[in-house]
Amino acid sequence: MPSTTTSSLSEYSTCEISDALIKLQIANGGYMPDVKMLAPGKICSPAYTVQMAMASDTSAPKYGGGHFVDxxxxxxxxxxxxxxxxxxxxxxxxxxxxxxxxxxxxxxxSGNARDLAEHRSLKFPVFARSHSTLGQSPFTRVSQVGVPITINPQYPASYSGSGSITPLTISPGDWMIADEDGVVCVPRNLEQQVVELVKRGRAVDDLCMKDILSGKGLAETFRDRRSPK
Incomplete structure (x- = not known):
């Protein structure tokens, strides 16, 4: 039985994994939009999900389970x-x-972090939309823990289109892979399919890189290596 907290997905980049998810027709290739590395490190682990709400939001559920980090x-x-x-x-x-x-x-x-030097000193990887000097109180509060959360892409207020990236839903236990390129979510039931696809994709890309470095053009390389036979 596969491990519940380790995965062969850790051997691959977020770019490779997104490519595999696109082939599986997963919207946006599992990409978590607008989030970038603030404290370095690679992550490949199941999700422990937390939904925050504005402190002034009286309609959102109230979490009563102590501090969520505990x-x-x-x-x-x-x-x-x-x-x-x-x-x-x-x-x-x-x-x-x-x-x-x-x-x-x-x-x-999908929000802000602070104390960047402390995360880096602890060697604890942190990925976020941005950073702030302000702490959580009195602005936001925990609403729910261990529930599916939906990450919505952020667009400028002046943007009136629908955007090319759709919301991403992350369920507790889904695989989260994060590296210098970004963050990707792999639904737990697709783990093995994704592993098989990224193995094949890497083999093809390795051949492409070898051809291109030897002087072959990209069009010829992609035709020879990536086109269906």
Whole structure:
């Protein structure tokens, strides 16, 4: 039986995994939009999901389970969805310290983080939309933990189109892969299919790189290596 907290997906880049998910017709190749590396490190772990809400939002559920970091599961990555209008951070250095001691592998935040030097000193990988000097109180609060969360792409207020990237839903236990290129979510039931596709894709790309470095043109290389036989 495959491990529940380790995966062969860790051997591959987020770009390779997105390509495989596109072939499986997963919207946006599992890409988590607008999130970038703030504290370095690679992550390949199941998601421990957290939904945040504005403190002023009285309609959102209220979480009563103590501090959510204390419940982080070993070998999981904390994945947080914060309201897009929140300009404060929802993750800081003390949270990284607490998550690290509980065996978490990193934090991925559709929102802001702060205390960048502390995350880096702890060698705790953190990925977020951006960073802020403001802490969580009195701006935002935890609403739910261990529920599916939906990450919506951020567009400028002046943009009136529908956009090419659709919302991404992340369920507890889905695989989160994060590296210098970005963050990708792999639904747990697709793990083995994705592994098989990325293995084949890497073999083809290795041949493409060899051909291109030897002087062959890209059009010829792609025709020879990538075109269906």
């Amino acid at each position: 419940g982080v599961l070993k070998d999981h990555v904390v994945v947080i969805d914060a309201p897009p209008e929140a300009k404060n951070a929802v993750w800081g250095g003390l949270m990284s310290a607490g998550a690290l001691t509980r065996g978490a592998t990193g934090a991925v935040i």
